[in-house]
Each structure stands twice: as C-alpha cells, then as structure tokens.
Amino acid sequence: MSTSANGSGTGALSATRPTEVSQLDRVVIRFAGDSGDGMQLTGDRFTSEAAAFGNDLATLPNFPAEIRAPQGTIPGVSSFQVHFADYDILTPGDRPDVLVAMNPAALKANLGDVPHGGTVIVNTDEFSKRNLTKVGYDADPLGDDSLSAYEVHRVAMSTLTQGALADTGLGKKDAERCKNMFALGLLSWMYHRPTEGTERFLREKFAKKPDIAEANILAFRAGWNYGETTESFATTFEVAPAKLEQGTYRQITGNTALAYGIVAAGQLAKLPILLGTYPITPASDILHELSKHKNFGVTTFQAEDEIAGIGAALGAAYGGALGVTSTSGPGIALKSETIGLGVMTELPLIVIDVQRGGPSTGLPTKTEQADLLQAMFGRNSESPVPIIAPCSPADCFDAALEATRIALTYRTPVLLLSDGAIANGSEPWLIPDVGTLPDLSVVFATEPNAPDGSGEHWPYVRDPETLAREWAVPGTPGLQHRIGGLEKADGKGNISYDPDNHDKMVRLRQAKIDGIDVPDLTVDDPSGGEARVLALGWGSSYGPIGAAARRVRKKGLPIAQAHLRHLNPFPANLGEVLSRYDTVVVPEMNLGQLAMLLRAKYLVDINSYTKIAGLPFKAEELEGVFTDIITSTKEVAR
Amino acid sequence: MTATDLGLPRLGGLDLVPATDEPQKAKDYKSDQEVRWCPGCGDYVVLNTIQSFLPTLGLKRENIVFVSGIGCSSRFPYYMNTYGMHSIHGRAPAIATGLATTRPDLSVWVVTGDGDALSIGGNHLVHTLRRNVNLKILLFNNRIYGLTKGQYSPTSDQGTVTKSTPMGSLDTPFNPVSLALGAEASFVGRALDSDKKGLTEVLTAAAQHRGSAFVEIYQNCPIFNDGAFDVLKDKDEAAQRIIPLRAGEPIRFGPEGEYGVTRSGWGGLEVGKVADIGEDDLVVHDPTIQDTSYAFALSRIGDQHLNHTPTGIFRQVERPTYDDQARAQVEQAAQAKAPNLQALLTGKDTWTVA
Ligand SMILES: Cc1ncc(C[n+]2csc(CCOP(=O)(O)OP(=O)(O)O)c2C)c(N)n1
Ligand code: SF4
Ligand SMILES: [Mg+2]
Numbered sequence: 008m009s010t011s012a013n014g015s016g017t018g019a020l021s022a023t024r025p026t027e028v029s030q031l032d033r034v035v036i037r038f039a040g041d042s043g044d045g046m047q048l049t050g051d052r053f054t055s056e057a058a059a060f061g062n063d064l065a066t067l068p069n070f071p072a073e074i075r076a077p078q079g080t081i082p083g084v085s086s087f088q089v090h091f092a093d094y095d096i097l098t099p100g101d102r103p104d105v106l107v108a109m110n111p112a113a114l115k116a117n118l119g120d121v122p123h124g125g126t127v128i129v130n131t132d133e134f135s136k137r138n139l140t141k142v143g144y145d146a147d148p149l150g151d152d153s154l155s156a157y158e159v160h161r162v163a164m165s166t167l168t169q170g171a172l173a174d175t176g177l178g179k180k181d182a183e184r185c186k187n188m189f190a191l192g193l194l195s196w197m198y199h200r201p202t203e204g205t206e207r208f209l210r211e212k213f214a215k216k217p218d219i220a221e222a223n224i225l226a227f228r229a230g231w232n233y234g235e236t237t238e239s240f241a242t243t244f245e246v247a248p249a250k251l252e253q254g255t256y257r258q259i260t261g262n263t264a265l266a267y268g269i270v271a272a273g274q275l276a277k278l279p280i281l282l283g284t285y286p287i288t289p290a291s292d293i294l295h296e297l298s299k300h301k302n303f304g305v306t307t308f309q310a311e312d313e314i315a316g317i318g319a320a321l322g323a324a325y326g327g328a329l330g331v332t333s334t335s336g337p338g339i340a341l342k343s344e345t346i347g348l349g350v351m352t353e354l355p356l357i358v359i360d361v362q363r364g365g366p367s368t369g370l371p372t373k374t375e376q377a378d379l380l381q382a383m384f385g386r387n388s389e390s391p392v393p394i395i396a397p398c399s400p401a402d403c404f405d406a407a408l409e410a411t412r413i414a415l416t417y418r419t420p421v422l423l424l425s426d427g428a429i430a431n432g433s434e435p436w437l438i439p440d441v442g443t444l445p446d447l448s449v450v451f452a453t454e455p456n457a458p459d460g461s462g463e464h465w466p467y468v469r470d471p472e473t474l475a476r477e478w479a480v481p482g483t484p485g486l487q488h489r490i491g492g493l494e495k496a497d498g499k500g501n502i503s504y505d506p507d508n509h510d511k512m513v514r515l516r517q518a519k520i521d522g523i524d525v526p527d528l529t530v531d532d533p534s535g536g537e538a539r540v541l542a543l544g545w546g547s548s549y550g551p552i553g554a555a556a557r558r559v560r561k562k563g564l565p566i567a568q569a570h571l572r573h574l575n576p577f578p579a580n581l582g583e584v585l586s587r588y589d590t591v592v593v594p595e596m597n598l599g600q601l602a603m604l605l606r607a608k609y610l611v612d613i614n615s616y617t618k619i620a621g622l623p624f625k626a627e628e629l630e631g632v633f634t635d636i637i638t639s640t641k642e643v644a645r
Numbered sequence: 646m647t648a649t650d651l652g653l654p655r656l657g658g659l660d661l662v663p664a665t666d667e668p669q670k671a672k673d674y675k676s677d678q679e680v681r682w683c684p685g686c687g688d689y690v691v692l693n694t695i696q697s698f699l700p701t702l703g704l705k706r707e708n709i710v711f712v713s714g715i716g717c718s719s720r721f722p723y724y725m726n727t728y729g730m731h732s733i734h735g736r737a738p739a740i741a742t743g744l745a746t747t748r749p750d751l752s753v754w755v756v757t758g759d760g761d762a763l764s765i766g767g768n769h770l771v772h773t774l775r776r777n778v779n780l781k782i783l784l785f786n787n788r789i790y791g792l793t794k795g796q797y798s799p800t801s802d803q804g805t806v807t808k809s810t811p812m813g814s815l816d817t818p819f820n821p822v823s824l825a826l827g828a829e830a831s832f833v834g835r836a837l838d839s840d841k842k843g844l845t846e847v848l849t850a851a852a853q854h855r856g857s858a859f860v861e862i863y864q865n866c867p868i869f870n871d872g873a874f875d876v877l878k879d880k881d882e883a884a885q886r887i888i889p890l891r892a893g894e895p896i897r898f899g900p901e902g903e904y905g906v907t908r909s910g911w912g913g914l915e916v917g918k919v920a921d922i923g924e925d926d927l928v929v930h931d932p933t934i935q936d937t938s939y940a941f942a943l944s945r946i947g948d949q950h951l952n953h954t955p956t957g958i959f960r961q962v963e964r965p966t967y968d969d970q971a972r973a974q975v976e977q978a979a980q981a982k983a984p985n986l987q988a989l990l991t992g993k994d995t996w997t998v999a
C-alpha cells in the first residue's frame with residue numbers, strides 16, 4: 008500500500024537536524040486555548056495535514072457557547088482534539104497524548120485528561136500572575152513540580168511569534184495573534200507533517216489581506232524552525248499513512264457530509280431542493296453549506312422561525328420539490344405541529360435534528376442523543392415518522408440519501424438524527440463515485456386515479472405495496488384536489504369524521520411506516536458466535552462502542568457489536584438478534600431512550616448504560632463497562 | 646441585490662402563470678364539497694365573489710392554489726375546485742412561501758382569519774409581507790374567533806364580552822391595514838364581504854400585483870359577532886362612513902360628496918367638510934407613493950368604530966419580490982458554475998490510497 012498526497016512536494020520546510028525519530032501507530036493531540044486564540048482553525052489545519060499525509064483520523068472540537076467568553080477564563084477555553092493513526096480508528100481518542108495549552112486556563116481545564124507521561128506544550132508568555140489568579144492557580148504550575156508527571160515543553164510562543172514578525176510592520180497585537188500558527192508549525196515539525204497545504208490555505212483564506220497571510224505563514228515557519236533549531240525537542244514522531252480501503256479520500260465533517268448528501272439527493276431524485284430553516288447551533292453549518300450550492304437547484308430560505316422554516320419546506324414539497332428543514336432539539340419542538348401536518352398530508356419531507364445537550368437551551372455546543380423519544384413520539388396523537396441516525400461524520404452523506412429514499416418512496420416526513428459530535432467532528436471519507444449512487448427519481452401523478460372510473464382524482468388512493476399515496480402536484484391538469492390537517496376519507500380524501508374511517512386511517516398511517524423496507528441489522532462478532540454479550544448502539548456512539556469492543560476482544564473477551572441506523576421502523580431481524588444473546592448492553596448519551604423502545608417492543612431485558620456529560624463516550628470507559636458485563640455474564644452462565 | 650440589478654424584466658403578478666383561452670364560469674371553481682358555514686355567514690358571499698371573479702383572470706385552473714390556516718374562514722380551500730391545502734393554525738403564509746418560491750407558475754392565495762393571521766400567525770404574516778413573496782393574502786376579519794365558538798380576537802373592540810372575557814376584553818385591537826403597512830406590504834387593500842363590486846376590484850388588482858398583496862375583508866359572523874359591520878351596510882350610514890379610495894381622484898365621500906380628506910399637522914391626514922377644506926386642498930389618492938407614511942396615514946383615518954372607513958387600495962407599489970430574487974440567485978449560480986456533483990463531493994484536498 009502506498010499513499011500520495013494531492014499537490015505533494017518537498018516544500019519549503021524540511022527537517023535537517025538529526026533528531027531521534029520514533030514510530031507511533033497513533034497519536035492524540037489536543038490544541039487548547041482561549042476562544043479568541045484560533046484553536047479550532049489550528050486543529051482543523053493540523054487535521055488537514057494528517058489527512059493529506061494519508062493517516063486515518065477523527066476529530067472532536069469542543070468550544071464554549073459564548074462567542075467570546077471572558078478572556079483567559081476556564082469557561083472561555085476552546086479546544087480541538089485530533090486523533091490520527093496508521094490504521095482505521097473509530098473515535099477522536101479518549102485522552103490526549105499531547106496537550107498544547109496556550110494559557111493557564113487551557114492547562115487547567117485540560118490537564119486532567121492527559122495521562123501521566125503525556126506531553127504538555129505550554130505558551131509560557133501567558134503564565135502571568137494575573138492570568139494564573141484568574142483561573143485559581145495559587146502558584147505557577149510551571150514553577151513548581153505540579154507538572155512533574157508530564158513531559159513539559161515551555162515555549163514563549165507569543166514572544167517568539169512577535170520576534171519572527173518584527174520586520175513585517177505588523178502591530179504587536181496583530182503579530183501576537185499569529186501565535187496559533189506558531190504552535191501549528193511546531194507540532195507540524197514534531198510529527199513530520201506536510202506543510203504546503205497550510206501555506207496554500209493561509210494564502211487563500213487571507214487572499215484579500217496578503218500581509219496577514221504572509222504574517223501567518225511566517226509564524227507557522229517560525230514554529231517549525233523553532234523545533235528544528237532549539238534542540239529542546241529531542242525526538243520527533245512519525246505516524247505512517249493508514250492502510251485504508253483503496254480509493255480517493257477527503258476529510259469531511261458531519262454537517263458538510265449531510266449538506267452534500269442533500270445536494271446529491273436532489274440530483275439523484277432530479278428535484279429542486281428547498282431548505283427552510285432557522286439558525287441554531289449545531290445545525291447552522293448545514294444552512295451555510297447548502298447556501299453555497301445554489302447552482303444545484305438548491306434554494307435556502309432563512310425563515311423567521313423554525314415553524315416557518317418547516318412550513319416553507321412542506322409547501323415546497325406540496326409543489327413537487329424536495330423539502331428539507333434543519334435544526335436542533337429546541338427547533339424540533341417548534342416544528343412538531345408541522346411534522347404532524349406532513350404525516351397527515353403524506354408529503355415527503357426531510358427533517359434534520361442535530362442533537363445537542365438539553366433540555367431547553369441546555370448545552371448548545373455540546374453533544375447528546377436525547378431527542379430519540381422526541382423524534383419518535385413528540386407529536387400529538389398517533390403520528391409515526393421514520394427515523395434515521397448516521398453513525399459517524401462521513402456516514403451523514405449516506406444517511407441523507409437513505410432519509411430521502413424513504414421520504415420520497417413512502418411520502419412521509421423523515422427524521423434524521425445527527426448530533427453535535429458528528430456534526431463538527433471530521434474523518435476521512437472515501438469519496439463515492441457518483442455513478443454508483445442510488446437512483447432516487449420519483450414519478451408524479453399525471454392521470455386521474457379514482458378506482459370507480461369516474462375520472463376524478465382521489466388523493467388518498469394508495470400504492471398497495473408501499474401504501475404511499477400519489478404525489479399529484481399543483482399545475483397538473485385534472486388532478487385538482489384539497490389536502491389538509493383534517494382527517495381524510497380513505498381513498499377519496501374528503502374531510503371525514505366517520506369513526507371507522509378514522510380508525511382505519513390511523514392504522515394505515517402506522518402500517519405504512521411499519522412496512523418501510525429497511526435493511527437487516529448486521530452483527531459484528533469476530534469470535535464466530537461465541538459472544539454472549541451484544542453491544543448495541545445508535546448514532547454517534549458507534550465509534551466509542553466499536554473501539555471499546557476491539558479493546559475487550561484484544562483481552563480475549565468475546566463481544567458482538569451491532570449498530571442501528573434505522574430507529575423507526577427497526578430492522579425486521581432485530582428481535583431475533585436480541586434474543587440470541589444473554590445480555591444486550593445499550594450505551595446511550597441519554598437516560599436509556601433506545602433501551603426503553605427495545606424493552607417495550609421486544610419484551611427483552613436491556614442492560615442500559617447511560618451518560619449525559621455533553622461529550623462522547625470514551626472507549627476506555629465503555630471498555631470497562633463491557634468487560635464487567637462480559638465477566639459477570641460468564642459467571643451467570645456457569 | 647435587487648431585481649433591477651439582476652436585470653429582471655418587470656413582471657405582473659400572473660405573468661408566469663399559464664393562461665387558458667377556454668371560457669370559465671364560476672361553477673367551474675366550485676368543488677363537490679358541501680359548504681358548511683353557518684347560514685348567513687359572510688364567508689359565503691366572499692366565496693361566491695371569488696368564484697365569479699377567478700374566471701376573469703383566464704388562468705389554467707390547475708395553476709391556482711389556495712392555502713389556508715385554521716378557522717371557519719380557513720375551510721375555504723375545500724370549496725374551491727383548484728389545488729388547495731388547509732394547513733395548520735397561523736402557518737399558511739409560511740407554507741405558501743415555500744410553494745410560491747419553488748413554483749413561479751402558480752397563482753398562490755392565502756385565506757386566513759383575524760385570529761389565524763394576527764394572533765398565532767402574526768410573525769409569519771409580517772415577515773411574508775416584508776419579504777414581498779408573490780402571494781395574495783385574504784384576511785377574513787370578523788373580529789372574533791369563529792371556529793372555537795366566539796372568543797375575542799386581536800381585532801375585537803376593547804371591552805368585547807365573550808365567553809373568555811366575561812368582564813370585557815382588555816387589549817387594544819390591531820388595525821390590520823396599518824399593521825400590514827408597517828410590515829412594508831407592497832399591496833394593501835380593504836373591502837366589505839357584501840360589496841361584490843368593490844371586493845372584485847381589489848382582488849383583481851391584487852392578483853395582478855407582483856409581490857405580496859394583503860386584502861382585509863370585513864366579514865360578518867352572524868353567530869358570534871353579528872352586525873359588527875352593519876353600519877357599513879346600511880345605505881345612509883355607509884355613505885357617511887365609507888371613504889372609497891380611487892387612484893387619481895380626490896378623496897371625498899358623503900351622500901353628496903360633502904366630506905373629504907386633507908393634510909393635517911404632523912404629516913397626517915384628516916377628514917373635514919369639503920366646504921371648509923376647499924376643493925384644491927383635497928388629497929388626490931395615489932396608492933403608488935413609495936413612502937408608506939401616506940398609506941399609513943390613510944389607514945389611521947379609519948378607526949375601530951368604523952366612523953370613517955377607507956376601502957379600496959391603500960398602497961400598490963413595485964418592489965422586488967423575494968421569490969423572483971431567490972430564483973434568480975439559483976439561476977445565476979447555475980450559470981456561473983455548472984452543477985457537477987462529482988466535483989463537489991471530491992473537493993480540493995484529496996489523497997489517494999492505492
Ligand atoms: C395550534 C392551535 N391552537 C389553537 C387552535 C384552535 N383554533 C382553531 S381556529 C381558532 C381561531 C380562529 O379564529 P379566526 O382566525 O379569526 O378564524 P374564524 O374562525 O373567525 O374565521 C383557534 C384558536 C388550533 N386549531 N390550533
Ligand atoms: S361561526 Fe361565524 S364565522 Fe364561523 S361559520 Fe359560523 S357564522 Fe361563519
Ligand atoms: Mg375570526
């Protein structure tokens with residue numbers, strides 16, 4: 008296997024000083040600083056370098072909800088963790104091997120996650136008395152032995168950056184702001200990362216301010232050269248490219264993949280798209296991304312609120328477009344009445360919920376998967392909707408196509424449950440060949456369909472297989488009809504208050520959703536059926552569950568893993584799969600919502616493991632949970 | 646960027662809607678559904694007027710859509726043999742916005758009530774008008790919640806005694822015309838349910854208008870608010886109170902045309918005797934004045950008690966519509982960059998594993 012990076016070359020920077028080069032299979036780096044320090048950009052760039060180099064990777068941004076929380080404080084700390092490896096990895100990593108702390112607050116907030124023996128690189132310039140007291144350090148941790156368990160590198164990044172930019176004519180403050188690029192340069196040197204991409208990126212990003220672009224590049228190079236010349240770093244590290252499946256890759260975040268999935272769905276369905284939406288963290292980037300792709304027939308409508316957003320999407324769907332709305336949990340609460348109207352009018356509609364911590368405004372920038380029951384039941388009366396959940400950033404693309412397939416085939420709103428971790432996290436994506444994507448094209452009704460041969464159009468005549476009604480769009484001659492929220496007579500579609508008809512329609516709507524064709528659940532069990540414990544998850548916990556399963560298997564404990572993409576309806580074989588195991592453990596970032604659904608539907612006992620900390624599970628944590636369960640299951644079986 | 650910047654031709658409200666030469670009759674617009682409003686409800690006459698006026702537009706029937714919210718008035722679409730959606734309370738303007746934006750070939754009408762449009766749907770109403778989406782909003786104002794059996798509404802007189810306000814309602818009512826003008830509506834009109842001619846005139850102009858057209862229709866609810874507009878229906882009373890607005894003509898009214906409208910202090914307008922004002926100082930009505938303050942001042946002559954009630958078209962100005970511009974952006978983007986899905990998915994930074 009070999010890899011080649013786009014636009015690779017020797018570049019301006021190359022290592023000459025002989026350092027000890029240590030080969031690693033994986034590294035987790037966390038960049039942490041003040042929200043104003045540009046840590047997200049720094050992490051993002053490092054990630055791109057790792058991607059260009061051919062590593063597998065996963066990222067976890069973590070930032071405050073406030074745009075500029077008070078400077079230098081713990082609540083103001085913003086961090087970006089990147090995990091890169093020479094094999095396929097599943098999570099952004101539990102604990103950073105390297106912490107880059109740009110100020111005392113970043114050190115204090117993150118040090119607890121660094122394992123003993125880990126590397127800590129600090130910007131000493133920010134460790135002033137004032138900054139230390141601000142975060143409650145009585146003494147300078149750099150001055151005593153409180154960091155003795157770590158390999159600490161003290162680097163005066165602000166001063167060094169200012170020094171490097173002294174001749175640029177840039178003000179002191181502006182120069183100092185480039186210190187994040189200094190840090191990036193230093194880390195790039197330490198890990199033998201390609202640098203041309205970052206320089207190209209900076210020139211493009213600051214195309215309108217070439218002096219700022221050059222200043223950032225200078226700082227970046229200064230960081231690199233610092234590592235190269237100062238000898239304070241004895242070792243550099245190499246992480247070889249990963250042996251991933253053959254093909255061309257790019258790095259992608261969940262929100263971008265989701266937006267691309269929607270664009271692709273419109274193309275594959277040959278339908279114009281209307282996204283009706285209202286900004287909300289962490290879903291706004293879907294709007295931002297889609298608004299860049301109007302050339303694909305995408306109209307983005309930033310409405311006055313979530314209700315108008317979904318209303319416009321449903322109106323567009325009525326007119327024969329692919330209607331899409333995107334939001335987070337609080338927005339779903341506002342949209343529920345319109346989702347109900349979509350259920351009643353049986354129109355296709357994609358409803359994207361990028362879940363965040365709740366209830367109420369909750370933790371806007373943190374992740375959670377606690378909207379499952381809201382998606383499932385959060386409407387008045389019997390109003391079933393299919394639910395799809397992607398399991399990783401790149402998977403959002405496929406999930407969007409699948410949601411569209413179901414919405415168009417069955418003429419129903421579909422809920423797509425992403426979450427904050429997936430939305431902002433990124434990973435390599437094997438770019439699909441467009442020619443292999445599914446055909447999603449639809450057929451609009453053109454002829455009156457009344458079964459009595461009257462030549463009328465009956466809007467609620469159903470396809471016997473899918474139970475979907477026809478999509479007869481305004482402008483089609485002879486098919487004029489009225490739909491709406493009032494109960495409809497089966498077939499004819501006129502308002503009906505008939506008790507038997509209502510009973511029938513409620514059951515028909517349910518049967519339509521229950522009958523959706525969903526692929527069977529596949530189980531991963533390398534032990535060949537020896538496992539007595541099944542770890543079952545949904546959504547973004549796929550990575551940590553998978554990583555934990557690998558770890559326990561390495562210890563010689565068998566465990567089976569399965570992951571649900573379809574949460575409504577469940578795969579047809581789910582009941583059978585559950586019955587095969589002595590214990591089914593379901594880790595969720597909620598209080599056991601999937602567990603509740605499984606117990607109710609299959610009358611099985613579920614071992615529900617829950618945590619709602621606003622952060623993804625750690626593989627280490629689940630490893631412990633699984634190990635305990637496997638061990639006790641063995642004992643019971645004995 | 647405005648439509649002018651984009652070099653769009655000035656369009657009429659119906660210019661993109663397919664026309665037909667086939668003669669149409671009112672009955673072509675009647676659906677087979679039994680109309681179920683209370684006997685004597687003002688909604689009947691409005692329905693009749695609309696069914697007889699639509700054939701004059703000469704549009705293909707299948708290209709007309711009525712979207713409504715919830716309320717007695719919002720049952721309207723069921724009775725029309727066009728496409729229609731009876732949606733949810735207050736949200737019709739939002740749904741119609743999505744439809745009108747993606748389908749320029751449709752003539753989209755919103756039917757709403759005073760509760761539907763001004764209470765629960767107030768937000769959507771003002772934003773739709775502000776955006777100037779090409780759709781026509783007909784507000785059936787009976788100054789009461791009909792469907793929920795008679796609670797007071799945002800247009801009820803202060804002190805209205807209803808089941809929910811046994812000691813009288815406390816809130817100051819909205820003047821829907823003033824509200825629409827405040828929301829930058831490019832077309833604002835008012836008519837009386839029983840005035841077939843006046844209503845038809847306003848509706849015809851509304852249909853031809855490109856952009857949001859807002860029409861307040863005073864509608865009698867004989868069950869819960871009977872006679873709310875009776876003073877405008879009694880011939881003698883009406884002559885004293887209704888101020889017909891006719892573009893290009895001095896604004897005057899009264900049995901002998903003895904009253905008129907003139908400018909007052911603070912940039913407002915007031916009613917007086919023509920004899921006192923003098924013919925030359927009567928205001929000549931011009932709905933095309935861009936500055937909303939003129940139409941707003943006109944709307945303020947009218948009052949909740951209907952002592953003076955201007956009817957007709959208050960404002961009719963050209964302004965780029967949201968939907969035309971949204972479609973222009975999509976077209977412009979496609980011209981600037983042909984859609985290439987593979988290129989989009991691939992992006993700029995890739996690497997290959999061989
Ligand atoms: C979300 C929601 N809230 C409340 C209602 C109950 N409701 C139906 S119609 C209506 C008021 C209708 O008044 P108006 O818009 O003036 O219509 P009218 O019946 O007078 O024509 C109310 C409160 C509802 N259908 N939906
Ligand atoms: S309650 Fe009033 S508005 Fe409703 S149908 Fe009866 S008369 Fe008409
Ligand atoms: Mg009313």
